[in-house]
Amino acid sequence: MVADAGTPEPVPRVGDAGAWCGQCGEARDDAAGHDRCAARAELEPPRFCVHCRRRMRVQVTPGAWTATCSRHGSVERSTWS
Amino acid sequence: MHGMTAQATGTDILDVAREQVLGRGVPLTKEQVLDVLRTGDDRLQDLLALAHEVRLRYQGPSVEVEGIVSLKTGGCPEDCHFCSQSGQFTSPVRSVWLNIPELVRAAKQTAATGASEFCIVAAVRGPDDRLMEQMREGVAAIKAAVDIEVAASLGMLTQHQVDELVDMGVHRYNHNLEAGRSFFPRVVTTHSYDERLDTCRMVKESGMELCCGGLVGMGETLEQRAELAAQLAELEPHEVPLNFLNPRPGTPFGDLPPMEPADALRTVAAFRLALPRTILRYAGGRELTLGDLGTRDGLLGGINAVIVGNYLTTLGRDPREDLALLDELEMPIRALGETF
Numbered sequence: 130m131v132a133d134a135g136t137p138e139p140v141p142r143v144g145d146a147g148a149w150c151g152q153c154g155e156a157r158d159d160a161a162g163h164d165r166c167a168a169r170a171e172l173e174p175p176r177f178c179v180h181c182r183r184r185m186r187v188q189v190t191p192g193a194w195t196a197t198c199s200r201h202g203s204v205e206r207s208t209w210s
Numbered sequence: 211m212h213g214m215t216a217q218a219t220g221t222d223i224l225d226v227a228r229e230q231v232l233g234r235g236v237p238l239t240k241e242q243v244l245d246v247l248r249t250g251d252d253r254l255q256d257l258l259a260l261a262h263e264v265r266l267r268y269q270g271p272s273v274e275v276e277g278i279v280s281l282k283t284g285g286c287p288e289d290c291h292f293c294s295q296s297g298q299f300t301s302p303v304r305s306v307w308l309n310i311p312e313l314v315r316a317a318k319q320t321a322a323t324g325a326s327e328f329c330i331v332a333a334v335r336g337p338d339d340r341l342m343e344q345m346r347e348g349v350a351a352i353k354a355a356v357d358i359e360v361a362a363s364l365g366m367l368t369q370h371q372v373d374e375l376v377d378m379g380v381h382r383y384n385h386n387l388e389a390g391r392s393f394f395p396r397v398v399t400t401h402s403y404d405e406r407l408d409t410c411r412m413v414k415e416s417g418m419e420l421c422c423g424g425l426v427g428m429g430e431t432l433e434q435r436a437e438l439a440a441q442l443a444e445l446e447p448h449e450v451p452l453n454f455l456n457p458r459p460g461t462p463f464g465d466l467p468p469m470e471p472a473d474a475l476r477t478v479a480a481f482r483l484a485l486p487r488t489i490l491r492y493a494g495g496r497e498l499t500l501g502d503l504g505t506r507d508g509l510l511g512g513i514n515a516v517i518v519g520n521y522l523t524t525l526g527r528d529p530r531e532d533l534a535l536l537d538e539l540e541m542p543i544r545a546l547g548e549t550f
């Protein structure tokens with residue numbers, strides 16, 4: 130499920146910093162700010178691609194989550210130490 | 211005595227509960243649960259202590275640990291107003307299926323924590339043939355690879371599907387009442403309370419263990435919360451998962467405030483006193499509603515089961531924190547196959 134290694138380089142990955150908030154899908158430079166989104170990220174996987182704002186397919190398992198944007202690929206995070 | 215409220219007799223409800231539930235093992239009635247829910251914050255510590263004594267006497271010190279995973283996420287045709295997986299709201303949750311190797315991996319991860327239960331969940335009204343086929347394959351693959359009991363939560367079932375799940379070796383089935391009967395139409399309109407009860411009864415008769423709980427903090431009155439406790443007690447499920455509403459963006463309940471911690475803890479204790487012999491599990495919303503301190507208070511106030519790791523669409527605590535807490539409280543993890 131992790132982005133395929135063969136993808137040409139310039140394609141950004143969903144986990145990188147981008148123009149959109151992964152939690153609420155609004156612009157990152159939105160004057161309202163995203164403090165609540167940052168707090169929510171502790172208990173929520175991202176739902177929006179930070180590069181293109183598409184809703185991602187997100188699979189949560191007991192110890193990890195994987196979020197996939199159809200354009201920008203997948204990112205997987207382990208949530209267990 | 212039944213039906214007579216504490217006010218009517220002039221007796222303190224905690225004294226009544228001590229004698230009736232702790233002493234004789236007789237669950238609180240709906241009216242008595244309501245009296246408990248109406249007690250003030252100044253009684254909370256006494257209430258939790260009593261519920262803890264009841265849990266220790268009728269269920270022992272151990273804690274059942276379970277992991278859950280979503281086999282099919284999102285796109286559900288039902289309209290449960292608390293749920294981010296309904297396809298009827300503008301929730302950002304998109305539809306996705308888990309494959310069998312990942313399902314087995316999730317079961318292995320869960321078992322590694324010492325958990326005895328692994329519950330496979332699908333966001334559906336009820337299973338179709340494709341889902342039943344996935345279940346058959348998935349349950350067999352887990353049983354071949356992992357030493358853990360497999361439970362399922364797949365919505366409303368037909369008798370044939372109940373029989374099939376028994377045949378697969380699914381030992382417990384989750385189907386919540388969600389709310390008390392009088393509040394249910396405010397929560398779900400796409401199916402009825404009686405349809406839910408039908409599935410619960412079929413599951414019980416099949417020999418599978420019934421796991422049946424609900425949510426609190428959805429705007430129900432205390433009467434309606436007591437009603438849920440009483441209706442659950444009447445069903446006598448093996449396990450009751452208690453969820454605190456975690457308001458999901460885009461759902462009709464998305465703007466409700468999270469429950470007050472004291473209110474949530476009073477509910478935990480009241481449910482324990484209504485269900486002295488049932489496994490009472492912390493399910494969704496505990497991190498948001500109770501945090502670390504509240505989690506501990508609930509485990510010392512009637513709770514004797516937890517979900518370890520993440521939920522279906524949201525994240526849980528790091529399992530190490532939960533396991534360390536159980537260790538500190540000297541509550542051993544319930545072993546595979548251990549019962550009371």
Ligand code: SF4
Pocket residue numbers: 286287288289290293294295296297332333334335365
């Ligand atoms: S049936 Fe289950 S998945 Fe579907 S909307 Fe209701 S709670 Fe959500």
Ligand SMILES: [Zn+2]
Pocket residue numbers: 150151152153154155162163166
């Ligand atoms: Zn945001």
Ligand SMILES: [Zn+2]
Pocket residue numbers: 178179180181182183198199200201202
């Ligand atoms: Zn994208």
